[in-house]
Amino acid sequence: MEKFVIKGNTRLKGEVTISGAKNAAVAILPATLLIKGVCRIDNLPNISDVRIFCEILEELGAKIDWIKENSIKIDTTNIDCTSVPIEMTSKFRASYYLLGALLGRCGSAEVGIPGGCNLGARPIDQHIKGFEALGAKVDVGQGKISAKCKNLKGTSIYMDIVSVGATINIILASVLADGTTTIDNAAKEPHIVDVANFLNSMGADIRGAGTDVIKINGVKELNTSGTYSVVPDQIEAGTFMLAAVASRGDIIIKNCIPEHLDCVTAKILEIGGNVEDLGDSIRVWSNKRPQKATIKTLPYPGFPTDLQPQMGVVLSIADGTSIINESIWESRFQYTNELNKMGATITAQGKTAVFEGVKSLSGSPVYATDLRAGAALIMAGIIASGETHVYNIEYIDRGYEQIEQKFRNLGANIERVSEE
Ligand code: EPZ
Numbered sequence: 553m554e555k556f557v558i559k560g561n562t563r564l565k566g567e568v569t570i571s572g573a574k575n576a577a578v579a580i581l582p583a584t585l586l587i588k589g590v591c592r593i594d595n596l597p598n599i600s601d602v603r604i605f606c607e608i609l610e611e612l613g614a615k616i617d618w619i620k621e622n623s624i625k626i627d628t629t630n631i632d633c634t635s636v637p638i639e640m641t642s643k644f645r646a647s648y649y650l651l652g653a654l655l656g657r658c659g660s661a662e663v664g665i666p667g668g669c670n671l672g673a674r675p676i677d678q679h680i681k682g683f684e685a686l687g688a689k690v691d692v693g694q695g696k697i698s699a700k701c702k703n704l705k706g707t708s709i710y711m712d713i714v715s716v717g718a719t720i721n722i723i724l725a726s727v728l729a730d731g732t733t734t735i736d737n738a739a740k741e742p743h744i745v746d747v748a749n750f751l752n753s754m755g756a757d758i759r760g761a762g763t764d765v766i767k768i769n770g771v772k773e774l775n776t777s778g779t780y781s782v783v784p785d786q787i788e789a790g791t792f793m794l795a796a797v798a799s800r801g802d803i804i805i806k807n808c809i810p811e812h813l814d815c816v817t818a819k820i821l822e823i824g825g826n827v828e829d830l831g832d833s834i835r836v837w838s839n840k841r842p843q844k845a846t847i848k849t850l851p852y853p854g855f856p857t858d859l860q861p862q863m864g865v866v867l868s869i870a871d872g873t874s875i876i877n878e879s880i881w882e883s884r885f886q887y888t889n890e891l892n893k894m895g896a897t898i899t900a901q902g903k904t905a906v907f908e909g910v911k912s913l914s915g916s917p918v919y920a921t922d923l924r925a926g927a928a929l930i931m932a933g934i935i936a937s938g939e940t941h942v943y944n945i946e947y948i949d950r951g952y953e954q955i956e957q958k959f960r961n962l963g964a965n966i967e968r969v970s971e972e
Contacts (some may be wrong), residue, residue, distance in 0.1 A: 553972075554957060556942040558933035564801035564963045566753065570789045570808045571597040571953040572622065572782035576743035577648035579720045580750045580782060581605045581626075582653040585605055585612070586657040586727055586753055587717045589776025590627045597953045598622055600946070603642045608640050608650070615937050629776075631657065638664025638695045644950065645669070646716060648676060648697075652724030655688055655699045662698040669922035669947070672882025678711055678718035685709045686725055686733065706731030706770050714739045714851040720747055725957055726768040727756045735766040741852040742812045746783040754778050786812040787858045787924070788952060793817075793836045794862040795931045795959075797825040798901070802837035803962060809898035810834050815855045819845060819863070823870065844872030846907060861928035869895040869935065870909040878903045887925035890918040894936055923951040930955065933966045 571596035582604065588655045596602055598621055606616050606624065612634070615627040634654045638726040641647035645668025654661035668674065676697070680690045685824070686709075687702035706729050709722060724735035724747075740762050748761030750833040757769040780963055789808035796803040797820055810817070817827045817834070825838040845867060849857040857880040866876035868891050879885045885900035891915045892898055892926050897908035915938030920926030926948035933940030942948075943967070948955060 554945055554968055554970050555560065556930060556933070556945055557967045557969050558915075558930065558940045558942065560933055560936040560938060560940060561754070562799060562934050562964050564795055564799040564803055564934065564959070564962040564964060566969050567742070567804045567806055568792050568958050568962060569758060570784045570792075572744065573597070573599060573743050573785040573787075574599060574951045575581045575646075575716070575741070575787070576746040577782050578605055578644070579649050579747045580780070581609060581745060582649040582725055582750055582805055582872055583747055584609070584614070584626050584628050585631060585653040585657050586724065586815055587750065587774045588629055590625060590629070591754065591777060592619070592625050592779040594623045594779065594781040596622050596624060597785065598899065599953050600906070600950050601646065602673045604640065604643050605646070606638040608636055608647070611636070611640070618633050633785050634658045635658050635662040636664060640664065642667035645717070648679060649721055649724060651679065651683070651697060651699055652721035652922070654936050655683060655701065656704065656725045656728050659702050659704070660698070660700045663695055664696050671884050671922065676717070678713060678715045679721045681712075682709050682718055682722035683725055686729055687721075704729035706733040706768070708734040708736065711735065711737040716741050716744065719744055723751070723758060723766065723768055725746065726770060727751055727758070728773070729770040731770055733768045735768075737765045738764050740764060740782055741784050742809070753780055755810045771972060784808045787856060789813055789834070790816045790856065791931075792857040793820060793827070794859065794866050795934070796836035797823070797838045797842055798866045798931050799935050800840065801872070802835070804830070804833055806833045808832070808834055816859060819847065819855065823866065828886070842866050842870040844870045844874040846875045851880070857881060857884060858924050860884060861925045862931060864888065864905070864907065865900070865928045865931045865935075867907040868898060868932075869912060870907065870911065872909055874907040874909065875903045876907070878905075886921040887928050889930055890925070890929055894940070912937060914938055917941040917943065920944040920947045920949065923947050927952060927955070930959065930966070934959065934966070
């Protein structure tokens with residue numbers, strides 16, 4: 553078992569380069585199943601979710617060649633299986649994209665119930681609603697979901713709730729369908745735009761990604777070759793922006809898209825931090841204690857729920873009382889118990905948490921409960937006095953590439969340690 557050992561009281565300074573986006577990569581990889589040929593994917597984050605996805609695609613018959621640390625060539629000419637066991641799918645959430653992709657390519661898919669971070673209930677009724685609207689017969693039982701349809705037909709689908717996963721899954725199932733599919737009340741996250749751009753670069757006809765109405769004109773087939781580079785990770789960039797504020801540091805975050813982080817920039821300015829847009833980089837610095845704030849997480853372009861725990865660390869040491877309303881997930885405040893072990897004063901109830909800002913945190917053994925909570929606990933350890941041990945770091949490896957190296961380059965004293 554591995555853990556991070558962090559010696560704190562550090563002001564982070566320097567430059568960090570952002571990797572490709574996890575939530576785009578784990579959608580683009582299954583999207584390659586819609587191509588009967590070879591394509592090259594660059595700027596793939598080398599994280600465990602991506603590596604597991606590649607294993608699954610190879611199980612289905614794809615040939616994958618890692619041409620560089622962050623680039624693969626994938627040949628999906630011969631996909632000879634449409635069933636993916638739960639042992640593989642339960643390791644992460646995005647395995648649900650295999651449903652849309654295999655249904656779209658083969659007219660049938662059988663996928664184990666997806667796993668992923670424990671953030672409370674994570675229903676997939678909107679995914680199923682979309683597949684059924686396109687004409688598929690969907691069954692859920694014995695730990696798996698199966699969907700079958702010989703001829704998917706384009707249609708109009710109104711999403712009852714804004715869902716990233718369902719929006720992408722319906723796009724995947726519609727690209728090769730007969731006719732036009734319209735997704736109304738669609739999610740607008742940057743990773744949705746990236747999947748659509750990837751598929752369009754391969755000959756699909758998807759319009760309006762990034763708005764709440766997406767139109768997919770079905771095409772007979774996609775091109776059989778092409779190269780695509782995954783968009784920089786909005787959430788990784790936001791994590792380092794908030795780490796700069798929490799540590800009263802000065803960081804240049806390179807290879808990111810500043811407009812994807814407008815809502816984070818607005819909140820940092822509100823709490824007394826500084827942000828400078830440098831085109832394909834952002835500089836964030838602060839030399840004073842953050843001010844209190846009220847945060848409500850919302851679908852893009854609102855404040856992302858995947859930066860809520862990181863903002864929680866900032867508000868735990870802010871001057872005054874802050875409130876966070878988590879509107880997306882039922883139970884995304886588990887990390888506050890760990891911060892309270894470090895001397896924070898946070899009261900969390902359901903979807904709301906109240907942060908009585910304290911002057912400083914102190915080191916302690918703490919346990920990551922999910923990917924973003926893990927990143928937040930590293931931030932807390934870097935600013936706390938004394939030593940912090942962060943456990944369950946396999947959660948963090950699911951979504952952050954070489955996080956300890958990146959923080960070390962910014963001056964943090966952090967070690968990955970194996971422990972019996
Ligand atoms: C994606 O999850 C991300 N995961 C999550 O990031 C992120 O927190 C979430 O979007 C919101 O931004 C990936 O992209 C792999 P949703 P997803 O469908 O698709 C409800 C991380 O840390 N809902 O947008 O599962 C649902 O319960 C992860 O990188 C239904 O009710 O989220 C939630 O309340 C954690 N029925 C809301 O919609 C459905 O069929 C948004 O969920 C689908 C969703």
